[in-house]
Amino acid sequence: CLRVGTYFVLRKIIEECSLNDILGKYFGSRDMGLFLDLAVYSIIAENNAAQYYPDYTYNHPLFTEKMKQYSDSTVSDFLNSVTDDQSTGFLNTWNESRNYREKIYISYDSTNKNCQAGDIKMVEFGHPKVDMGEPVFNYAVAYDTHNQEPLFYEKYPGSLNDISQLQFMLDKASGYGYKKIGFILDRGCFSCENIQYMDKCGYSFVIMVKGMSALVNELILENKGTFENKRVNNIYEYGVYGKTIRHKLYASDKKERYFHLYHSISKxxxxxxxxxxxxxxxxxxxxxxxxxxxxxxxxxxxxxxxxxxxxxxxxxxxxxxxxxxxxxxxxAGYFCIVTSEKMSAKEAIELYKSRDVSEKLFRGDKSYLGNKSIRVYSEESARAKIFVEFVAMIVRCKMYIKLKEEMKKLDKKLNYMTVSAAIKELEKIEMVRQLDNIYRLDHAVTA
Missing domain, CATH: 1.20.1270 (Substrate Binding Domain Of Dnak; Chain:A; Domain 2)
Structure with missing residues (x-):
């Protein structure tokens, strides 16, 4: 029998995103089918281990010609054959179809992954968020919060931190043709040099700063009691009260920035x-x-x-x-969002909260795509798996957004409207081949 439900949904998403057309420019028909199968396999099975891929092919439809099944050794050879030209070409084509005239905010987030493979040059000892005593490499994704889709990714050595890498990412964004953009960044990217570089490039920014930070605690104490109980300052969607003031970000700053101060009773x-x-x-x-x-x-x-x-x-x-x-x-209970452009406290927190989807992408990448470990031993395979992982992330993100939009139409919260739960429901839809060699649904579709 074949579990067809998830396959048809993901194939529809892939076609809507034109991923098959874009990948077809850089891969032959066999390799493109195998590439998409590996991406869909990581979404459905929540695993990226090549040795389990053949088991997946026995009861799932495939994108390969005539649904041909390939062994784990063939998968390994394929990953070793993927070149940087193919991944770079995909990213160029994926980004060239964007509307560069509209103003978008890009959420930039990074993570690191432990790796013990000795043949991967980008694996180095660095400063991981969870230090396991092992070398790591860094992986970052730029996410368009307006159109709700990942734009491009970066992989860089584990010894580099977010602050030093940010300027290179800004140059890449410019290289892809993005001009009218702002960046939503976390605290790890903040430095005077990075702020000055964004000013020089003409990019705007949104940065979260904790209330305990020396940068903003004086401003908070100066304004404490002036907005926390004023209904005009209430932002009920996020359960906070907010106020905006103008101030320089650091002593030598040439511009006044907009500091949006917030207070949350529950926080x-x-x-x-x-x-x-x-x-x-x-x-x-x-x-x-x-x-x-x-x-x-x-x-x-x-x-x-x-x-x-x-x-x-x-x-x-x-x-x-x-x-x-x-x-x-x-x-306690205070936090601050700093923006380079004039906006209200409500607009600032809405922009920053749009970053939640990109953070969920990273959690999903490690938890639901099986990429907590990369499971390869060569530089070529590592780069290829990161490429496959990014395409899988695009597809899973689109599915997440569609479920989120559907949830808004419903009056009640349903347990199966998360990506993982929806996939489990879709996996129940099975077709069985009978004596006349025709596949038929095994049972009716559940409610």
Whole structure:
């Protein structure tokens, strides 16, 4: 029997995006079919391991000519044969069909992946978000928040950080023809040099800054009490109150930026509880070492004056630095979004929240496309798998957007309207070949 439901949905999405036409320019018919099969396999099976691909082909329709099944060794040879010219050509064609005259905001996000393969040059020891003690490589995607689709991707050595890579990404965006664009960035991309470079290129930006940051905490304390209870400042869609002020981003900044200050009651409650629990835990830890010789790190010195016996150097008692703790409590529940263009606090948070889809892409990439590990041992295969992964991300993203749009039409929230749940439902649609060699539905489609 064949599980046909998901195949037909994904094939429809692939045709709507013209992915088969674009890939057909750079691959032969056999290779293009196999490429699409690998992308769809990673979406349906939530796996990218080549050794399990043959099992998938036994009960799923394929894009290859006459639905020919290929072994895992053939898949491995195919991945080794994919060239940079093919991936670069695809990205050029994928981006050249965009409407460059409309203003779009690109959400730029990056992640890193652990890898132990010794033959991949871009794998280096760096600064991973979750340090497993292994070398990593970095992977970033630029996502168009207006048209809701990934635009291009980057892969770069694990030792490079987001700040140093950003300017190269800006140049790539310009190379693809994007002029009237802004960038939605996370805190990891912030630096004076990057801000100046975006100004030089004529790009606008949206950057999130935490309320505890030294950059904005003075502004928050100065404006505290002026907007948190004013109904005119209420942004009910996001459960916050907001206010916009103009200020320079750093001392030598030549322009005044727009600082959008926000306060959330629920966020304040959660952060105050977290601060109180942290201080209580630190106090209990310190008391365990009273009258003992022990050194404590700068994390403790930030919140406590630590008293030691002059002769024995034994730790005597901790004295809480009340002003430091009270300052953090005063800043609980606040955050700030900085924009280079004039806009309201509501417009700024709507723009930044549009970044959520790109963040879900990365979570989905590792969780639902099976790409937490790359599972290859050569540079060529690694580059090819990242390419396949990006195309799979485009298709899965389109499916996510279609489900999201359908959810807006419904009065109630249904459990099967997520991508993973929808795929499981679609996988129930099976066709069985009978004695006359004709495939027929095995059973009626579920509600």
């Amino acid at each position: 304040e409650s959660a952060e105050r509880i977290e601060i109180e629990n942290r201080i209580n835990q630190m106090t209990q830890y310190l008391k365990k070492y009273q009258n003992k010789v022990k050194e404590f790190g700068p994390g403790f010195e930030k919140y406590f004056n630590l008293h030691y016996d002059e002769k024995s150097q034994a730790f005597i008692l901790p004295e809480e630095r009340c002003s430091v703790v009270e300052r953090e409590l005063d800043l």
